[in-house]
Amino acid sequence: MRTALAIARKELAVAFTTPWAYAVFTAMAALSSFFFVSLLEQFQQVQSLAREHGWSKLPPDSIIYRNLTDGVVVQLWGVVMILTLFVAPFLSMRLFAEEKRQKTFALLLTTPVRPVDIVLGKYLGGLGLIFITLGLTLVFPVLLSLVGSGPSGSALEWPTVLLGYSGVLLWGATCMAVGLFISALTESQMLAAFLTFAVLLPWMLLRGVAQSTAEPLRSFLSYLAFDAQLQGMLQGVLEVQALVFFASVILFSLLLTHRAVEAQRYA
């Protein structure tokens, strides 16, 4: 376990000495604040329309704009989830691919470190990176509750916000696990990033495909879709099914990574 932690620490230390991690953090902060502002504007528009005409005159789906939590933060988490899909491959790509290209993988494989510690260390390092990236977006609900607290208390329902946020974190952890496995298969970071993206995106879009199929296949596909599994959590509903689903995807990816590291010796 100590070696796993040493590997994770090294992973973070190296990431913070390269401009790469900062570029990813900046992209995440810039894009999510852009969406945050436009979500706020939309919220304000609907609110002023409602003040003029009354909520009953507005289309039924604008009901979510009745409060900040559903109208802004839950929407924002949906956006952050999509951004994570784009950002995570760039964080996970170097985990193993870089070690192989630099020939430093020989060091990990010839020192008395068990493959399971290598995998765990790499994954913990990756988790650290994605959690820092996602941590940046926590500033938006904090801003809202600082500015928006009125006499009736906070403008946000924090339990809903935080549950949605843990859904986002769970999703980030899943992306990193898939990315870790793909990174263990290749020497090229570009290829690792591209393949990770090529696996995650269709998996995310599976729900759309499911809509056009007939019944038994349809529920099967929507069960597998990341998007469908996450919806409940993002809206603040804790579903054991989703937890089990993502935990299995992570565990399975880590097992495959372990196999890939062991197979390195037999390449």
Next chain:
Amino acid sequence: MPITEKPIIEVRNLTRRYRDRVAIEDLSFTVGEGELLGFLGPNGAGKSTTMKILTGFLPPSEGSAKVAGFDVSTHPMEVKRRIGYLPETPPLYPEMTVHGYLAFVAALKQVPGRAVKAEVARVAGLTGVDDVMGRVLQNLSKGYQQRVGIAQALIGSPPVLILDEPTEGLDPAQRAELRALIRSLAGKHTVLLSTHILPEVTVTCEKVLILHQGRVVAHDAIDQLAKSHGQAEHASLEEVFIKLTAA
């Protein structure tokens, strides 16, 4: 020739194939404890492959290799605990500082937390990298990078050192220093040293093993080599080497 010392490395009928290309074939030899063995051979003779198998980086196709009595295939962890390995390309993380890197390797080798600092200082002193501890590895000269690579292998003072072309990229003065360092390690450590710079072997090693096309063509003490391979007694290592590997 009788083996006087207890063998610490035992290689039996070792074969390694890469698909249909044979890198080493039916290799058998032993290395006694505290020996300093020069591992010679032309490029592509299988030196690096043998070293990779001994360090547990590559599995053998056939045969077995034992280090300190532990089989590489069945007890890889026990073997790795006893080996310090410098691969052909020193495994350095370009973004790390020398100190950060050596401390990381110490953690990988499970040097107890409190002893890390002293151990890093010890190997840095031995290899003469103590004046660049704060510098980033990618900015160091090739010579310093190579020395950091050796320092890394020395961490935890493993009984067996496997050095794949350690003098590569060093200038003559650094080479001389490194030779002195390696000679000083003999006795405490068993050293397997691969190189194709022959004069270097004559001054560092007592014994040599010459590989050619994946087979052992000679394994003897340097002063015995010429005699046992039917050459004039004063024949240099180079002459013997060229004769044995001409095929």
